[in-house]
Amino acid sequence: MLTALASALLQVSATATFTVEAETVIDEKAVFATVESVDVVSARARIGGVIGELRVDEGDLVAAGDIIAVVVDDRLAPQIGAANSTTAALNAQLEQAQSDLARAQNLFDRGIFAQARLDEAQTAVDVLENQIASARQERAVLVQQSREGDVLAPTAGRILEVPVTAGSVVLPGESIAAVASDLFVLRLMLPERHARSISEGDAIRVDGSALTGNVAPTGFIRQVYPRIEDGRVIADAVVDGLGDYFVGERVRVLVGVEQRLAYRIPIAFLETRYGVDYVRVREGENGTQDVVVQIGEADGDMIEILAGLAAGDVLVRP
Incomplete structure (x- = not known):
């Protein structure tokens, strides 16, 4: 019984203080990304003639080699x-x-x-x-x-567009349907000042309000395009579960663009009086002093301190 009580007292005393240390924080930028397919390919007619049978419509899923339409040449x-x-x-x-x-x-x-x-x-x-x-x-x-009148799906994916109907006259090489491959990505467009801050493999977070179905809350940047257009750098991010979204749908994501040093402390060590935030800093052997701090953004049980503390300060729980 005494041993359990001593362990509890030691745990309480261990968590009653906190030493302030600088840690690396990644600043995130909220941007809207669009759901896009990595590849959109056309299923084309190999011969000219009349479409005698059209077997797909927009939104249908097809496998590679499936017959999309049949072109009939009466000659x-x-x-x-x-x-x-x-x-x-x-x-x-x-x-x-x-x-x-x-x-x-x-x-x-x-x-x-x-x-x-x-x-x-x-x-x-x-x-x-x-x-x-x-x-x-x-x-x-x-x-x-x-x-060769059978028009085959060039890849597995979803039909995005069918610009013809049964009975239409088509020429060799004319597009019968546009097929989006089954690998979907989030296409980001960031201001060019962040072009040097992002790279392949960087993590991204999907806004919680945009999560639907089986989409994962996090992903990573798959590719950063080397060309800047209209003052923006374009990047593709992979997130599992995007197949439930519409192609072209906009999703809010958070991308890490800068790293900096910051001080973060447990929220339990913060005390607010009359709208002013205080922390109790140990001075000497047993002395303490209340210090006014400026707080930043909270993340779970931790909160960032923008001003008022320095590395090495020992905080006492109020």
Whole structure:
């Protein structure tokens, strides 16, 4: 019982004083950042034609390789049909040439057919076989062009814009949809005087009033762009959970821009009388003196002292 009481008294005496020391404080600047996608890419048509089917709308989530739309070129179907007919005609001619070659070979083996005539029959078969192979390749090209009517999502993400509708006429290379990749960042714009104060890896804090869903309260600067535009430096910050925000939505964040030395003390050592703030400073062995101080911003249980104290001062709890 005595041991527990002695420990409690020692703990009380240990917390009844506080030694003032200078510590590094990071000054934060509040700025508005916009939610942006790291990459916004266009899903483009590979062939010209008419959009026969449109499978997405603004806001839809897509995976890389998903079919966004189908472009139909009405000229390809007749061309494929013509290639099929050409191949069929050449196959019929090849069958006839092979029959002629077989008869010529029989007559040649019996010694009543000239070698030159046999060579002509063999050449006719070879020519038709090559023509059939060429026709099949031409058909394969047309079939591949028809398959390229499928407009594929170039990356996984969210559809931001679909500037066309089903039935629209499109040209090769025309944009069908804009896809924002699934990596979202906060794009900051700071005055150029802070350009030397921020760097990659610096921490940022998201304003508590802006926190929604699963967004994290803190993040870090991912990239600082080397170009200053309109007197502002642009930086991207990574914060988990931004996928629940709208692209372009503004969020208030706090960015550390300067470091300085400051004195901070526990709020419990501060006493306010008639609107004036005092702390009790130890003097000598047992003496104390109330000193007027100027306070700054509070952070949890600590408060910054702007004037009135010096490093090494020992405070006594009032």
